[in-house]
Amino acid sequence: MKRVISFKAATVMLMALMLVTAGCGNSSSSNSGTAANAGTAANTGTAEGGSGKPAIEKPRVAFVYIGPPGDGGWTYEHDNGRKYMEEQTGIKADTVENVPESADAERIITELAQDHDIIFTTSFGYMDYTLNVAKKFPKVIFEHAAGYKTADNMGTYFGRNYEASYLSGIAAGKMTKKNLIGYVGAFPIPEVIYNLNAFALGAQSVNPDAKVSVIWSNTWYDPTAERQAAVSLLDKGADVLLAYQDSPATIQAAAERGAFAGGNDSDMSRFAPDNYLTNPTWNWGPYYTKVVKSVMDGTWKSDQYMGDLKDGMVGLAPLGAKIPEDVKKLVEDAKAKLLDGTLDVFAGPIADQSGAAKVEQGKSLSLDDILAMDWLVKGVDGSIPK
Template sequence: MNRRTLLAFATLSTALAAFGPAHAEEPLKVGFVYIGPVGDAGWTYAHEQGRLQMEKALGGKVKSTYVENVPEGADSERVIRKLAADGNKLIFTTSFGYMNATEKVAKAFPNVVFQHATGFKTMKNMGSYEARLYEGAYLQGIIAGKMTKTNTLGMVGSFPVPEVIRNINAFTLGAQSVNPKIRTKVVWVNSWYDPAKERQAAETLIAQGADVLTQNTDSPATLQVAQEKGKYAFGWDSDMQRFAPKAHLTASTNQWGGYYTEVAKAVMAGTWKTGQVHGGLTEGMVKMSPLNPVVPADAAKLFEEKKAAFTSGKAKPFQGPIKDQSGAIKVAAGAELPMKDVLSMNFYVQGVEGTIPK
């Protein structure tokens, strides 16, 4: 082989190497920050299932990691900042209390995309997203209103933020749509995940006469108490049927996999843009788990009809007339509560007992 042939071979080898593994495009690094344990039910579990679905859909194009049990506050800022410093170019922060920390870190890492769940702040490299779980809460209310014998429902609340208040109100409105006598009691546990407190709250609600319970917390403790006491309850964020099969009537579940996949694809393509995303039954971001066979046929029929109306966009949970606890009209008959007011909801509808903690 002469020198010219050797030179040509070397040139070809160099050109081929440019397309080989040494120059292969690096996978997009994606970080997730979780408020609770991954576990096997609830809010964090649903996000983790979404992360796994994203990885399955995109294969080697992404490399993701997560940090669980991250408290809201200073700890969250430290964790978010470390994920950015470690080279993650897309970071999902999945709790309302991470909002300010996410904003602060986003300012320090302008080339990283941040997506914050359930908040309202956005900037050039920070968007927000959430599911319209209140659609599911309304549907649960229909079942509860039909099945209660005491006309008293119970809600185990996490924190008195708009996200939770609108779920309480939607649940109550759904129940009142089939049973105007409904009253809803609320016990706050001031935690997203605390099985012991959730259990105590559920026991308190049942002692106060509630015979159908729902929750805005992560563990199946509320359901388990309901089953022990011969009452009914609903799962939240994920299907919790296996924890209390006799008590579990249905669950309003989060489906994050499709959304996480699309956001990652947009970041990789350079087409991601900031904004606020609110997905529900229509978009497949909310899904109701199968109904328990104990649900009466007439209740199941109403449930399916309203679910179809929400999915098609023909109906909304916060359509008037809606009154607050004082009897004042908040939404006139035929009108719909604007999304900005849904997102900032700070009042109880008529029928919810007690006051919102400050």
């Protein structure tokens, strides 16, 4: 039976484990990886994979979530991916919900490493904590979402969701009547910045007069704070909104004012069907299945996987029922060009807020440049806090 662990319960379990360990007189250095390694040995087959790690016939899998699966967005889709993996492999995974991006995460991940073979940590802020634990448990495999640090037993995975943000921007640029679009940004980190910029560039590609005003909520999942940010943008005059958080609060606030809006991560049309725009979506299931199967057959190796629209990890939610057909066609045409490679979201010329050239005509940003983005494109009203 799948075990769902709350953050508080997992903390209590870890404290108990630490007390037992201390009572046995084992130091952390001599104890690192022992429990996990013993379990791995019990499940080990005879095949050796490209990583040099033995195959595990029935690996024990765990997921660490930043929020609840009921958030309707980020964690909801990771949990859908977990369910898909279970159906495809027959492996039942454990989950820990509402784990903060703090030292508490490292304690939880450490506890899971005692008796799991694969651990997926599903938020950017878990990166260093995951790496710290990976170093202590070299025979446990770790996969971290949205990060950039790896180890022999730790890989990363994410996707070019800025492609879908660009397409969402096209819809927003055509639907605004006031040429003022609001964007509720989560945190001023590169991931959110390049999605905001892609969204603005998409809007400007069909409406050069469109401006995008950003407010940072500094949350991943806080419906109250996200609603307040959305209301502030509506009060400012924005008539179309997009939010880069996990809750549908922005969509619901916009619907109350008769404005169109999109969210993030998942198809959120059910929250305000008459006022839904569209938004980027995720499909994690095939990747989770691939990783677990690679551990089962001994072929797993550390990698930095970057999915996109073409492989289906990144998607675009269906445009809302009240979005005109001509707007839908513009979006579909742009999507086709992204898929065949004739459209590059960050191809020049692109200027920053001051008007200075950041990407010249005939050139485009490299993926490394995109993933480190710390500037806003011309036409974005707002700033990046220092």
